[in-house]
Amino acid sequence: MLTPAKVLVTGASGQAGAALCQQLADDPFFELVPLKRQQLDISSPQAVSAALQEHQPSFVVNCAGITRFSDHDDVAERAFAVNCEGAATLAEACARAKVPLLHLSSDAVFDNHYASGYTELDEVAPQGVYGESFWQGEERIRASLEQHIILRVSWLFSACGNNFLTQTVNAARTEDSLEAFSDHIGCPTSARDVARVVSAIIKQISNGAQAWGTYHYCGAEIISSYDFCKEILIAASEYENFKVEKLIALLAEEDQQEDSLPGSSVLICKKVLNIFGIRQRPWRQELKSEMRALYQLYQGGTQP
Ligand SMILES: NC(=O)c1ccc[n+]([C@@H]2O[C@H](COP(=O)([O-])OP(=O)(O)OC[C@H]3O[C@@H](n4cnc5c(N)ncnc54)[C@H](OP(=O)(O)O)[C@@H]3O)[C@@H](O)[C@H]2O)c1
Structure with missing residues (x-):
């Protein structure tokens, strides 16, 4: 009989964490230990x-993180406490327990200048507090735990939590006009798609693949924030007539915010294909199904 891989997931109530827990719970290959922040604060050694x-897991997946969408006053402090110190704490504990760790990191370790996208070999140039906290977290993992996978992802969306999709739909319900950057491109990635990728990687590693290191994954098809906003509104208009009448294109280049970078969040995902055989999935279909899920939540009286 096959012994299931016992996977401990941190940040289990976030968008990536929840999608991963659902994916693993439905698969007999896995035994799941889902831990929300209230059950495990990764900044506590x-x-x-x-x-x-x-729990004596055979694998740990770190979905805990502080993102641009995290709603905190002391965001810089928290970003370092979680994305850097928390990641390092997990890696050190995994090293002592001889357990592999898969950690979700971010395209924010790059400076957005390569329109064609970034490979794992490109030099990092972390911008702002998120980029720096993620990069330092990655380095601490590399220094303390050989058996690690760092999976950099970008532009996550799902029906639950605070993300570009839910923020856009919520704003379109109450605002006359919306704004989005037309000079920032990326590849939207559904949280469920990330869950599929993480699950496939853990399976292969549990079956003996020795492919530790850093990988990129994002959905297929590049789009600007502005056009993605438009696609979200089109997908949502199947369910609702919005108050919003105008979508205004802004230039991130002219914006004063520290994390409003023009350019590219595109990640090149050839390595994950070459090593694990994992292909990028188009995000358009995923957008439709997440929109359906979002409106089911609304109909059930939940405000995601
Ligand atoms: N969202 C994106 O577009 C994006 C892009 C690139 C990379 N990533 C990275 O991918 C990972 C998952 O992102 P996501 O979008 O799923 O984020 P999310 O929805 O904000 O979820 C993050 C989760 O981490 C939890 N958390 C925060 N501090 C914690 C701590 N000290 N200990 C344990 N759990 C803690 C949060 O719990 P509470 O909600 O209870 O605070 C939340 O459940 C993060 O590392 C993120 O930075 C995300």
């Missing part, structure tokens, strides 16, 4: 060691 001791 004692709590992390105790969780590994208690």
Whole structure:
């Protein structure tokens, strides 16, 4: 009989964490230990060691993180506490327990200048607090745990949580006009698609693949923030007539915010294809199904 891989997931209530837990729970190959922030704060070394001791997982996946969409006042402090110190704490505990770690990182380690996208070999140039916190977190993992996969993802969306999709739909319900950057391109990626990729990687590693290192994954097809916003409104208009009448194209280049970078968040995903045989999935179909899920939540009285 096959022994299931026991996977401990941190940040289990976030968009990537929840999608991953659903994916693993439906698959008999896995035994799932889903831990929300309230059950495991990854910035506490004692709590992390105790969780590994208690659950004895065969794999840890870190979906905990502070993103641009995280709604906190002390965001810089938290970003370093979670994306850097938390990631390092997990890696050190995994090293002591001899357990592999898959960590979700971000395109924010790059400076957005390559319109054609970034490979894993491109030099990083972290911008702002998120980029720096993710990059330092990655480096701490590399330094303390050989058995790691760092999976950089970008532009995540799902029906739940605070992300570009839910923010756009919520704003379109109440605002007359919306704004989005036309000079920032990326590849939207559904949280469920990330869950598919993570699950496939863990399976192959559990079956003996020794392919540790850093990988990129994002959905197929490049689009600007402005055009993605338009696609979201078109997909949502199947369910609802919006108040919004105008979508205004802004230039990130002219914006004063620290994290409003013009350019490209595109990640080139050839390595994950070559090593694990994982292909990018188009995000358009995923957008439709997440929109359906979002409106089911609305109809059930939930405000995501
Ligand atoms: N969203 C994107 O577009 C994007 C892009 C690139 C990379 N990523 C990275 O991918 C990962 C998953 O992103 P996501 O979109 O799923 O983020 P998310 O929806 O904001 O989920 C993050 C989760 O981390 C939890 N968390 C925060 N601090 C924690 C701590 N100290 N200990 C344990 N859990 C903690 C949060 O819990 P609470 O909600 O209870 O605070 C939340 O459940 C993150 O590392 C993120 O930075 C995301």
